[in-house]
Amino acid sequence: MNSLDQPVTIAVVGTHSTGKSTFLARLAHELRRTGLQVSTVADLGEQAQRMGLPILWNHTWTSTLWIMTRGISNELEAWLHGDVVLVDRAVPDALGYYRAALDYRGDTPDPDGWAYLETLARAHSDRYHLLLRTQLDPDIPLGTNKTRDGNQQFRTLADYHVGAVLNELALPWLPLTADGHEAALALATGFVAERLGDDAIPGPASATA
Incomplete structure (x- = not known):
């Protein structure tokens, strides 16, 4: 239940x-x-990479836990400063990436360690009022605005496992396709308007979380 006093979080x-x-x-x-x-x-x-923590297909339990807990901390800090908080990579995303890394390397997670991460992700995920998941289109090339990892096999695994984690945690989500940004913008702004009761924000209020 979202009983805490927090901003609308997408x-x-x-x-x-x-x-x-x-x-x-x-x-x-x-x-x-x-x-x-x-x-x-x-x-x-x-930031994790600059600190020396392994990421992408080298993700470890420790690097995953750092990203999850630091992300939660950053979200709580953001609550203090906005009517709306926008999160680039919700906590379950890190769990999906860790599973993709294990799959890529052919490793098996420690059951207790995995259970700890899963419990953390599950406990925090009801803080998200609206969750969108991007859809991988392999025909669209990697962006050039920053250094990108070009390992397409891992990229595909990450796409799959992030979706699998959301489903296993029974989290409701909406698709965000490459050609669907306009519709998603209208939906998200409408969702915020409905949550805040602000009729000045345009867009349909058709999403529920």
Whole structure:
């Protein structure tokens, strides 16, 4: 139950270079021009790498736990500064990436360690009022705005396992396709309007979480 006093929280998950950051930047712009205060929580992958933590197909239990707990901490901090919080990679995303890394390497997770991460993801995930999952289109090339990993096999595994984790945790989510950003923007702004009771925000209020 979302009984805590928190802003409307919208999160996006999915494999890399599928439009998460681009969509959230557009959504933040649309919400801010209505006068709402918007806080954002950034993807932690590059920060983890700078610290020396393994990421992508080298993900470990420790690096996954760091991303999950640091992400939760950043989200809680963002609650203090916005009417709406936008999260680039919700906590279950890290769990999906860890499973993809294990699959890629042919490793088996420690059952107790996996159960700990899964419990953490499950316990926090009801903080997300609206969850969108990007859909991998292998025909769309990797973006060039920053250094990208070109391992398409792992990228595909991450797409699959992020979706599998969402389903196993029984989390409701909506698809975010490469050609569906306009519809998703309308849906998300409408969702915020419904949650906040702000008729000034345009868009259909048709999503539930």
